[in-house]
Amino acid sequence: VQTVHDPAAMQAQMRLRLAAGERIGLVPTMGFLHLGHRSLMALARPLCDHLVVSIYVNPLQFGPGEDLETYPKDPAGDAAACAAEGVDTIFMPADLYEQNHCTRVTVSGLTEGLCGADRPGHFDGVTTVVARLFGLVQPSIAVFGEKDYQQLAVIRRMVRDLAVGIEILGGPLIRDTDGLAMSSRNAYLSPPDRQRGLSLHRALRAMSESTSQSVADRLGLGRSILTVDSLDYLQIVDSESLRPLDIIDRPARALVAARIGGTRLIDNIGLS
Numbered sequence: 001v002q003t004v005h006d007p008a009a010m011q012a013q014m015r016l017r018l019a020a021g022e023r024i025g026l027v028p029t030m031g032f033l034h035l036g037h038r039s040l041m042a043l044a045r046p047l048c049d050h051l052v053v054s055i056y057v058n059p060l061q062f063g064p065g066e067d068l069e070t071y072p073k074d075p076a077g078d079a080a081a082c083a084a085e086g087v088d089t090i091f092m093p094a095d096l097y098e099q100n101h102c103t104r105v106t107v108s109g110l111t112e113g114l115c116g117a118d119r120p121g122h123f124d125g126v127t128t129v130v131a132r133l134f135g136l137v138q139p140s141i142a143v144f145g146e147k148d149y150q151q152l153a154v155i156r157r158m159v160r161d162l163a164v165g166i167e168i169l170g171g172p173l174i175r176d177t178d179g180l181a182m183s184s185r186n187a188y189l190s191p192p193d194r195q196r197g198l199s200l201h202r203a204l205r206a207m208s209e210s211t212s213q214s215v216a217d218r219l220g221l222g223r224s225i226l227t228v229d230s231l232d233y234l235q236i237v238d239s240e241s242l243r244p245l246d247i248i249d250r251p252a253r254a255l256v257a258a259r260i261g262g263t264r265l266i267d268n269i270g271l272s
């Protein structure tokens, strides 16, 4: 695996590969890679000639008081994970933006509810960094995890609206053996907090196993199972538009965000 730090060098290298007819795949990450990230690399690997994993903790998507400064890092472990998945290039810039960067990419509507309501500006930060990564890496395909379900929907919408011409693939959410959705932020959880964190998956599973068509019933069931310090949201929405539903009469998704200790966890599940 080669590691490239300089954005201009990255763009120049990928331009040469494109000119040689290669198909580039991109898995954008913020590092501290776990099996969830590795499953995204495994999904992309057979679909491209040159697989790039970007590792960049993007300041634009963190709000005041969030964990930008303490976000976990493990460059040696990340390099080993990428090597094991057959990644060709790790793109790890110290800084990704130009000095006087002043452009923001905003997807309206889809970003207003759920995590967008609790983390103002977060999705503008995500779409801005992803748009810049797309410009530098010039991939044909890019893979994002369904763990960040709203993020995936927002990126798909940006790509559609701006006719970006990159195929976006969603990789299924990967759970640890105890059921906790894999996330770099799980590293913050003490063992008792982790136990309480498992209630997110238990609540979602019970909601998906319920046969009630009533959203109120299923939300009540989910809330009765959660053992968290505070609930940012528990919602059932249309899988595509992310609009809240009253009755489950179409493909739907249950999504939860909650705080345990100082850690914010998210999880989601499909409902039929």
Ligand code: PAF
Pocket (backbone or CB within 6 Å): 028, 029, 030, 056, 058, 061, 126, 129, 130, 148, 151
């Ligand atoms: O999902 C993430 O890790 C980040 O939001 C992403 C897509 C790498 C953008 O910084």
